[in-house]
Amino acid sequence: MSFSIVESYFNGTHGLSTADWAHTLEIPAHIYEGLKGYRYPTMLAIIFVAYFILRPLYHYGLDKGNLRRFPGLNCFAHISNLPFMIAAHKGHRSLDLVEMHKKYPVIRTGPNAVSFSSPKAIKDIYGHNTRALKDGQYRVTAGSHYHLADVIDRAEHARKRKVLSSAYALKNLEDWEFKVADKTARLIKQFDARCTAPLPADQSVPDKADLTIDYRAWTNFFTLDAIADIGLSEHLGFLDAGTDACLARRRDGTTWPVNYRDCLYQTARKQALLVWSYAWYPLLDKLSNALPFYARMSAFARGWDGIVLQRAHVRLARYAAGERLDDFFQALMEDRHGVPRNLEWGEVVAEVSIMMNAGSATTAIAMANVLHQLLKPGHAAVLRRLREEIDAALGEDDVVAPYGKVKHLPYLRAVLDESLRLWPPTSHGLPRETPAEGMVVAGHAIGGGVTVSQSALIAHRNEEIFPDADKFIPERFLGDAGKALQPYFISFSAGARGCIGRNITYLEQIVLLASVLHRYEFALERPDWEIERLETFNLLLGEMPLKVWRRQRRDE
Template identity: 30%
Template sequence: MSLKHDSGLLATIIEKSLLRASNITFAGLILTCLALYLSFVVWDVFLGPLSDIPGPKLWAASYFPKAYMMWTGSEHETLQRLHETYGPVVRITPRGINYTDAAAWKDIYGHRTGGKTKTFEKDPTLYINDPTGETHILIANDADHTRHRRILANSFSDKALRDQAPLLKQWANTMVRKLKEVATLDKGVDMVAYYNFTTFDIMSDLTFGEPLNVLENSEYNPWVKLIFGSMKIIGKITAIKQIPNMPRIIIALMPKSVRQKGKKHQKFSSDRVDRRLARDPGRPDLWTEVLKRSGDLSDTIAGMSLSEMHANAGVFMTGGTETIATLLSGLTYYLLINPDKLARLVAEIRSTFTAESEITVDELARLPYLNACIEEGLRIYPPTPASLPRRVPQEGAFIAGKWIPGDVSVAISQWATNRHTVNFRDSASFIPERFLGDPKYASDNFAAFQPFSTGPRNCIGKNLAYHEIRLLLTMTLWNFDLSLEAESKEWSNQRLFIFWEKKPLMVKLKAVRVCDDA
């Protein structure tokens, strides 16, 4: 018998033996694998590197509770409850930790000095890439983010914003005029809508040198409708992304309509950028400073490319509009359900100014109770209440005094942190006086309060946001007496899909001035 024949016969015997063995032990193999997996989970929950982090054991064993929490829009309430139960550090997934400890702000999001520790990169499970595949400031790596921020920071400098003050006042006057028109109808006015109309027109005018005219028409245009219609979908997609390996399935199964909405939003932004580049608006806008520093639009070393401009414009039209309108809506609501606070603020505003022309962004920055109300509004109803997770570098790092291994997702929840009774006394109550040095609230931990985040990726539009909030709220309270309609008494009961799912805020307006003098 030849060697070739012997080898072939042996191969046949082995093949048949393996086939019989595999048929016999397949069920056993599955059970063995399952037992090994469950053993690893049990070890990880009770003996693993994160086993000493407090939290519910089911959450430590599986990603599904977090995904369900986000899917149902209950992230803010659930995390608050977990922190009140387990303390300032809670394990919420097998490789995820959430904090309400003030020290964690600097450790997770802060600047890195001396090259001793690496930056905590953004956790990709939260962020949705631009539909064009282009990089913008929210998802850029450290090098690109630094370049984008250096260019865009000039548009948000004190000088640039001072130049824009007349434009902000113009839009505030338009808002008042439109509110006076609807106030004559003697019925409730949805302030969520009118704040949104105004902030979208302001940002469009600031960014592209042309408004959307949603305020003048008192209705959302197709672009704004698209933005609001996409928010809940994005929130649901983000919930599913919390489960490992699900992003690939999401991409494969994502409905064509969802992809088209993303592309439509980007096209709206891109078209307006192109129109802005083709003309000189005759006055400075946000793009004026960008163009000064971009030169050749193909240069992504010193400047910003055309495609990056397109991507960043889409970010501006979401982040610079809805969040400001959200804070204004929430602050208006909390003032209305706390009439003593509202009366004090109205008295401050109406006693400070004798004419509407005196109301300027510079003067408003000096009003103590106004600014205390805004800070308390940001605390009790943060426009970005959800966690913004980062990944611990591979070598690990200390967070709030404890060593955390690499590749763990860590985050701070604004809502849970601001409402944690360890950080703030009477945390569920609207009390602006805590920001004015009231001794009753001397124990409040204001280091935990970071409404615009902190570090190199904090909100670049912080100063613009404060200017808009102060001006639009003051112009409303200067011109109108407000009362809350019965249907909006429980307005704050909302779900969270990255952004708040807001209901109409129905308010009765009574004009107290016949005309303005601005």
């Protein structure tokens, strides 16, 4: 079965003939004509040897990208993307690079890819005037239409950003605050129902039966409900039900039940495991389905496509019925004057997809990370200082923190930023491709068509910029010193391709964290407990079981 798939790929049913591949592999025409006399399996074997052994060695010697001078992830990374794919399967490739970058400022992660650690690389790769574009990874993982996050062409990106900027504008935060407040109130209702007796002063480890909430799951229910409301004016009801069960839609209009988070995260996981050799990714994606491990992830991917299609169709029906709602979807369909944008349906669905993905996943990760840091015994002073700031801003009757009361609290923002620095939700080094004529990155001349990147995790662990970089020190982000760090703080990337939704995530994080710290006490499973992390493109988190109980009133 696998051979037939490979054969069809080379025969042209996937768009490439043996002649195409012979040209790609730089096999001279007279040699190719000689090969045509061989039986197909023999010819295919010769092409495989040429592609996987001879061609990589040839290009390594040619060194068009001027990369041979850089140390590799390992000795094979100079000629193959396989080492990076293996690192991806281990689930912590960026953490491995952090350690390597302590010794080497530039690391070759593949035949045509390099990772940088110098702060100068941030502006060169991602700055407003960079000549680098998003690389082939965004092309091979895109659907039928590009969305704002994966579109490569600058003019097309500018068009999309103009369409969506009004929906994400800072002025809209006041209009959306009630939606975030509603989700916060629903989460608090669930936590109130799961509150336990206070942890005795002489006890540091709660009883297993008292670990009544999985904070990671509940914050994800929160962000999913919030972005569906903000973007589509839809009430998914995950916070009320305590589950992410929902419907996915097939193209024929029928539906089937799925779990939202599995579909979202497993789709990204499969891509992150296999995408690193762009030319081979379409084939690898298909061949991998012969193995149950990957086939299961592909089934979840179909579920994710169905979830997005269902959400888009439900909202389209409301729009067609004449509802005019202040949300993201409305901005896609018409401008602020009511003039239709006439976007293709595929583009609308693509934009709904990235909104429901990026608008929920990274914020939920950030929410869990920051509370985890605050609950560590070594950070008790940070938690105490933050609570004092929040308590001073809120009254006893403020169950849900009003955004206006907490949005300018300096220590609250510093705590959030320090958590985002220490564990950026998107740990993946966002890949960019150098222009054909090449460019200089952090003082190094890099040839044309090379993938260059700097992971936020690597940038944020740079001791020259962030002393004691492995420690949680919110004070570093206070005052003028904190402002000076902003050019090196890239949790939301940088430049023209920076995250358009950062205002929304700060709104959600600020309101939720202030609300739960004002109302509750929490305890980890044990003082030394650590959350599990798995890197895809984001740094996914495992469960976060907590004991929760109501704080005593300050006047008691």
